[in-house]
Amino acid sequence: MNKDPYLDMELLRFSTAGSVDDGKSTLIGRMLYDSKSIFEDQYEAIEKTSRKKGDEQVNLALLTDGLRAEREQGITIDVAYRYFATPKRKFIIADTPGHIQYTRNMVTGASTSNLSIILVDARKGIIEQTYRHTFISSLLGIPHVVFCINKMDLVDYDETIFYQIKKDIEAFSSKLNVRDIHFIPISALNGDNVVNKSTKMDWYQGGTLLYLLENIHIGSDHNHIDCRFPVQYVIRPQSTEFPDYRGYAGRIAGGVFKPGDEIAALPSGFTSKIKSIDTADGELKEAFAPQSVTITLEDEIDISRGDMIVRINNQPKVSQDLDIMVCWMSDKPLIKGGKYALIHTTNEARCIIKEVKYKVNINTLHREESDHNIGMNDIGRISIRTTKPLFFDSYQKNRNTGSLILIDEGTHETVGACMIID
Amino acid sequence: MQAYNLSHLSELESEAIYVLREVAAQFENPVLLFSGGKDSITCAHLARKAFWPAKIPFTFMHVDTGHNFPETIEFRDYYLNKLGVNLIVSSVQDCINQGLVIEEKGFNASRNALQTVALLKGVEENKFDAAIGGARRDEEKARAKERFFSHRDDFGQWDPKNQRPELWNIFNGKKNLGESFRIFPISNWTEMDIWQYILKEKIELPSLYFSHERECFIREGVVMSTGEHVPQRPEEATAKMSVRFRTIGDMTCTGAVYSDADSLEKIIEEVASTRVTERGTRSDDKRSEAAMEDRKKQGYF
Numbered sequence: 001m002n003k004d005p006y007l008d009m010e011l012l013r014f015s016t017a018g019s020v021d022d023g024k025s026t027l028i029g030r031m032l033y034d035s036k037s038i039f040e041d042q043y044e045a046i047e048k049t050s051r052k053k054g055d056e057q058v059n060l061a062l063l064t065d066g067l068r069a070e071r072e073q074g075i076t077i078d079v080a081y082r083y084f085a086t087p088k089r090k091f092i093i094a095d096t097p098g099h100i101q102y103t104r105n106m107v108t109g110a111s112t113s114n115l116s117i118i119l120v121d122a123r124k125g126i127i128e129q130t131y132r133h134t135f136i137s138s139l140l141g142i143p144h145v146v147f148c149i150n151k152m153d154l155v156d157y158d159e160t161i162f163y164q165i166k167k168d169i170e171a172f173s174s175k176l177n178v179r180d181i182h183f184i185p186i187s188a189l190n191g192d193n194v195v196n197k198s199t200k201m202d203w204y205q206g207g208t209l210l211y212l213l214e215n216i217h218i219g220s221d222h223n224h225i226d227c228r229f230p231v232q233y234v235i236r237p238q239s240t241e242f243p244d245y246r247g248y249a250g251r252i253a254g255g256v257f258k259p260g261d262e263i264a265a266l267p268s269g270f271t272s273k274i275k276s277i278d279t280a281d282g283e284l285k286e287a288f289a290p291q292s293v294t295i296t297l298e299d300e301i302d303i304s305r306g307d308m309i310v311r312i313n314n315q316p317k318v319s320q321d322l323d324i325m326v327c328w329m330s331d332k333p334l335i336k337g338g339k340y341a342l343i344h345t346t347n348e349a350r351c352i353i354k355e356v357k358y359k360v361n362i363n364t365l366h367r368e369e370s371d372h373n374i375g376m377n378d379i380g381r382i383s384i385r386t387t388k389p390l391f392f393d394s395y396q397k398n399r400n401t402g403s404l405i406l407i408d409e410g411t412h413e414t415v416g417a418c419m420i421i422d
Numbered sequence: 423m424q425a426y427n428l429s430h431l432s433e434l435e436s437e438a439i440y441v442l443r444e445v446a447a448q449f450e451n452p453v454l455l456f457s458g459g460k461d462s463i464t465c466a467h468l469a470r471k472a473f474w475p476a477k478i479p480f481t482f483m484h485v486d487t488g489h490n491f492p493e494t495i496e497f498r499d500y501y502l503n504k505l506g507v508n509l510i511v512s513s514v515q516d517c518i519n520q521g522l523v524i525e526e527k528g529f530n531a532s533r534n535a536l537q538t539v540a541l542l543k544g545v546e547e548n549k550f551d552a553a554i555g556g557a558r559r560d561e562e563k564a565r566a567k568e569r570f571f572s573h574r575d576d577f578g579q580w581d582p583k584n585q586r587p588e589l590w591n592i593f594n595g596k597k598n599l600g601e602s603f604r605i606f607p608i609s610n611w612t613e614m615d616i617w618q619y620i621l622k623e624k625i626e627l628p629s630l631y632f633s634h635e636r637e638c639f640i641r642e643g644v645v646m647s648t649g650e651h652v653p654q655r656p657e658e659a660t661a662k663m664s665v666r667f668r669t670i671g672d673m674t675c676t677g678a679v680y681s682d683a684d685s686l687e688k689i690i691e692e693v694a695s696t697r698v699t700e701r702g703t704r705s706d707d708k709r710s711e712a713a714m715e716d717r718k719k720q721g722y723f
């Protein structure tokens with residue numbers, strides 16, 4: 001039975017991005033439809049809704065636009081997660097909104113994805129939201145970016161338009177940190193180059209979008225070098241069977257841990273050796289990101305939630321002063337000198353905004369050093385001082401130990417997504 | 423170098439365990455909502471694994487509509503006894519008796535809307551600050567919009583147009599007095615993932631999920647089980663049919679499917695080839711286009 005082809009598959013998480021109405025939701029609907037991942041009752045339901053609204057065609061965007069308000073307005077407001085599988089891979093899709101007002105929801109969807117599909121309307125070329133979303137994708141360290149030049153049906157499937165937009169994007173993205181970049185001309189509405197190869201664009205020799213999603217190499221997207229284990233919860237059964245058991249539960253944030261490894265616990269700096277790596281299914285010989293495990297140590301040292309277990313000879317930075325890029329998500333602008341709560345891995349602290357260094361001009365990528373006003377959807381570089389030392393890596397090096405969120409202490413809302421520079 | 427890759431099931435398991443541990447760490451009084459269906463059983467199983475060898479640090483609560491399949495209740499008591507956890511029952515019948523809600527009447531009457539009242543009452547009376555549920559995003563279009571940590575105001579209401587951002591794997595469970603969270607550790611699992619996991623982990627399930635002979639009748643194209651709480655019209659003829667259930671809700675609104683699948687392997691084959699969603703057998707979702715969204719806004723999980 002273990003030969004079941006579905007039982008052991010790779011998982012790819014991807015998200016959509018691009019300006020409002022560029023066709024993100026239609027594309028996801030088209031991909032689900034053409035890969036036969038839509039159920040009959042789902043299709044009947046959106047058929048009925050489309051008919052009621054007087055649409056000529058079945059509106060495939062309704063597969064992800066599930067909220068009443070989204071259907072009324074014909075836009076996406078919040079991320080919708082959809083799932084499908086082909087014999088090659090399993091996919092988790094985050095279909096995100098293009099509207100600038102909902103950028104924070106786009107960031108939510110993109111923050112956990114390994115691949116970003118950025119749509120561009122062939123008639124309009126790159127516009128401010130394309131810049132913003134491309135920049136956010138690069139800031140979030142999403143390793144793979146696929147630009148889909150959409151609505152090719154509305155420009156007569158003209159190759160010169162495709163190549164011009166490609167050139168414009170390349171000029172822009174060369175200034176960014178994007179490892180792996182692709183371009184595909186598509187029509188989400190008609191399904192050209194989504195799952196099936198287009199018959200109208202012979203000039204395009206590359207694969208379809210689905211082909212790319214199935215074959216892109218994702219094996220090295222986690223950090224398996226720098227060992228980081230943020231302690232999430234201490235397990236102490238105090239039962240007759242396990243009277244003295246003391247295990248540190250958590251999800252490995254980087255590296256590979258093995259029993260016998262020499263470790264240090266931060267912030268205390270006490271050292272010990274890993275005695276065992278436990279799971280309910282038995283002990284492991286090694287464990288790596290993103291596994292959830294329980295670590296026991298040879299020595300009784302004081303460790304609690306928020307502490308970090310690391311290898312003695314490979315330690316993260318420890319500091320109360322951090323330089324970060326922040327993506328602001330609240331109507332209330334960031335306050336210089338203001339105090340915020342923060343969560344970093346399993347650690348919580350408070351911080352003060354010491355300095356706003358610059359705001360990024362989304363269109364030009366220029367650093368506006370005189371503009372210190374970071375409002376909703378703005379991205380800027382700031383420095384903070386925390387109430388206690390954090391143990392961190394740069395976001396570039398590790399997405400888990402290099403990210404943190406800022407929280408408004410009055411409302412408890414998450415107001416800032418932060419990527420640590422150093 | 424060796425490839426350090428997790429299979430999709432291991433990755434989903436690891437994610438769910440991480441979420442459950444986060445709940446135990448961030449909240450004072452969390453509850454796991456347990457209905458006796460496959461998704462809440464999977465959550466309970468994951469909770470056992472997350473805290474092993476310690477006990478599960480959550481109270482369990484069943485929101486009991488009084489219209490359950492007897493097999494569900496029997497299994498619930500058997501399974502939770504085996505797990506060794508505490509069960510609280512918040513009963514819709516009590517809410518009706520106390521005059522908090524009025525029951526629908528007629529052949530298609532359902533206690534589904536009333537469930538929300540019993541849920542909120544249970545949460546309030548026991549001062550639970552987080553309620554863990556086995557809802558999955560692939561089940562329904564409003565659920566597709568949920569966060570892992572879903573913030574609820576002091577009336578238990580969901581505001582889908584203004585959800586908190588949820589970044590990376592950092593979960594913000596901070597809240598003001600009276601507010602609470604609904605938590606969905608298996609958000610990213612599909613029906614197929616659940617079945618494969620149940621097979622892999624050899625998780626026990628109520629017999630209802632497997633093909634069996636049952637007295638049923640057909641209403642508006644849906645195969646309904648006969649039973650104490652299911653009023654039948656005279657023209658709705660009863661017959662013995664070979665069926666199983668894809669989801670387990672109230673007897674009054676959960677339809678069966680014709681099936682010979684009497685083993686997990688056969689169920690997986692059936693799920694792989696089916697062309698309708700599991701919620702397609704639930705008449706509670708069919709009442710209006712936004713039925714689930716509306717219920718969630720009122721405090722349903």
Ligand SMILES: Nc1nc2c(ncn2[C@@H]2O[C@H](COP(=O)(O)OP(=O)(O)OP(=O)(O)O)[C@@H](O)[C@H]2O)c(=O)[nH]1
Pocket residue numbers: 018019020021022023024025026027061074075076077096097098099150151152153154186187188189190
């Ligand atoms: N002609 C044509 N129209 C398209 C194509 N793709 C999408 N559209 C139309 O563009 C409009 C917007 O599509 P959506 O898929 O809702 O756009 P979106 O990017 O999801 O928009 P937001 O989520 O609100 O940002 C709809 O009317 C679609 O039918 C395409 O390839 N060709």
Ligand SMILES: [Mg+2]
Pocket residue numbers: 024025026061075076095096097098
């Ligand atoms: Mg959309």
